[in-house]
Amino acid sequence: MKAPSRVKSLIALGAFVGFGSAFAGMTAEEAARLGKDLTPIGAERAGNKAGTIPEWTGGVTKPPAGFDPTKGYADPFASEKPLYTITAANMAQYKDQLAAGQMELLKRYPSYKINVYPTHRTGAFPQSVYDAAKAEGVGAALTGGGTGVTNTVRSTVPFPVPKAGVEVLWNHMMRFRGGNFIRYSAEFPVQTSGSFTPLTRSEFVAQAAVLDKPEPNRMLYAMFMVTGPSSQAGEVDLLHSPQDQTKEPNLIWVYNAGQRRVLRAPDLCCDTPGQGSDGLRTTDDYGGFFGPTDRYDWKLAGKKEMIISYNNYRLNSKGLKYADMVRPTNLNSDLVRYELHRVWVVEATLKQGMRHAYAKRTFYFDEDSFEMAHADQYDGRGELWRVHETHLMQYYDVPMANNAGEVVYDLQARRYVVLGVTNQEKPMKFNLKQDLSFFSTDNLRRLAN
Template sequence: MSGRPSITRREALALALGTIATTAATTTAATVAGAQEAVTAPTEAPPVPKLGEELTPFGAIRAGNRTRAIPAWTGGLTRAPRGYVPGRPSPNPYIEDGRWFTVGPNDVERYKIRLSAGLQALLAKHPDSFEVPVFPCRRSAAAPQAVYDASLENAGRAALGNNGLVLTGARVGVPFPIPANGVQAMWNHLLRWRGTSLTRTGQTILPSATGALDSRLYREDVAFPYAAGEESGRPLLYRRTTLMPKEQEGSVLLAQATLNPIQSGFRAWFRQGERGRVVPAPDFLYDTPDPATDGIATADMLDMFSGPLDRFDFTLVSRREMYVPYNAYRLNTAGLAPSEFMWYGHPNPQFLRYELHRVWIVDARLKPNFQHALPDRTYYLDEDSWQIVMAEHYNGKGELLRYAEAHNVAHWQVPAFLPAVEFVHDLTTDRYVARGIDNLQRPPIFDKPLKPEEFTPESLVRRGRRG
């Protein structure tokens, strides 16, 4: 079933503005235009919550909510789940949780305040097959104590310059645990803790109307110099190598992020096949279609959002309690074949898990004199990890065209919290793409030493000659 989403961008933002939580930790200086009319200012300012006390070191509200549907944060998942066997994939730590309730197409009005515009669109688009299974909230996101300590220190030393494009003073942890604006919140996502390095092999899959699954296999090697405490100015080094299909085997995309695009910008290179010529790929940015997804996702949708922050004005709208994808252990079950949960149009909801969590909402609007195929966005950032868990992408008319979700799991042994699978839905068709599926692969490897020279164009030349 095709059609327009059941909620417009204007309506979605009105919901966010009209439901700003009353907790002092949720109040920020930034609002979108007209917010002053939508929200009445308190007559007396509440006391400012203290980072590391009322707030966690990442700036999340430590306490549970009024109804206790969201529990207090107690440090996240940092111990092996029951039944864990060394050398084997980690079992589901919440396997005994029963489904709390289900939100179907007929329940949207009742739960509208908790549903993103993207989830409402999926429910409207697939009324006979899609639903939102809601489970108990488990605040499993965790990080090492050294990262928490660095985040507390960053709160007093991190700074932004050049209209938010240049970050200085931050090290290792979240740069802005108490964000004052949307740019700071987005920097928190870009620099969130994921270990010092990550190597994983995963499938990118596009289901077709015939039931066939177009599958591609990639290996991703990612180094996080910022998280390792290095002052290279390159917070992320990324390499994506094609393993399948055979005709594309050995093709490599290489990217280098930056903390200071004024001094040293984002860089990317591409090599076609094992022995292809290495060419600069400066256009793998912004709304360039990502060929790995057949153009369903754009380059800046990688990792839910990546790349420079220069083309958008980011506004911090509110912190809100919403149903979001979380603790996707069933979806990430070892040995579970993609054919068992990848339906045409959307994944099988029996394998999905949504929970009630607090999320920061960031509104992104294209700056004047810039171009982008999807000029308006809404991002939902998990308060416990700063991971973007949902993202909506609109055209210039305010029509919702793409909706993305990150279904995350907590890797207790690091500890770190990151996506097991990312879905990007094209709401103008029945097409969607899933990437990062590693159920049939070895678990991700964290903190493996990766040298900076492994992420240079020269390394691709050497690899090609040896291949």
């Protein structure tokens, strides 16, 4: 399938600002709208005219009575039934609310379907996130033509009223992730037979925005430790991610067991195959997108109403085994919940002279969280190659919007990889006190031995 020349069914954005003038950040008038006709992070508070998208009324910020994270997240919508189901037979009826990749999956795989439920705008964050977005959004600015955000800004939503595609992308990369946290997760490529072997990780992350005294020019710190299978256990990667990539690139170190040395790994980014993915995703596919922004021209195509994977408490259930989730060609569609939401549409086109496996990428970001909900990724011939679905969910105990896992479908290999699922792992831990010495190369060496 060829890349579409433009995104259809866009919602009017009002006065459009050219990319060259998008570096000024939010105006004082726009800041005054936050918490009024716009949500505190810039989404449209009102519902749509059809009444199929409701008004945002604050999201879900408290766990239900008896919540026990060791038992997983209780589904506040467990009693709901699908309003309708989209299959290859009826998808033309909903084409304006679907991405090209969704329609291609429907055509190719009979077991792939889209169960659409009532829409609930559950996305919400701590008041500190809202306060910082309003206070700092006026002064936020891009650096280096979009390769960074001025490091005087600590807000996790630097551009509540984005005017350029790369501003939406930085909102996604800098988004509040629960402060300092540990996630125990699994990733596994699925064979055509449906068999798989999970690679498990412990992911330690510290966001500079919530640290008392972060180092200059830091967006986040991360340590990724492989815990299984035994053949790969002990692999450890360390990341220091700058907020202003104009000044320095991502700093990545790995422990080389053969040499018993910690080595810099500057090439461990972008389109290098993702660890544990069997070559079915790129490194910058992680979390929807995370990596340098300099390889693409980023176009803000507008907003649209789109059916995306949302409020996936059932998919996140501790009662599910990974074997329950996997089918030979796609994730078990009966476990996935879709809803109609508004999304920002961002088109990325590879710059002349730059290298990346994906020549074009179309991203769809949830307006209530800036989480990437879906991406269609094209090869150098303009053919749709990989379809990336992120299964969004509100972690009401934090509170924050994140996901219950991701899936990248490789249409050429006719296989897929599941990543970031936590069903059979220990519960995530949020709002931790992290000592920055944990994210040192000395500690990397200790952890790898």
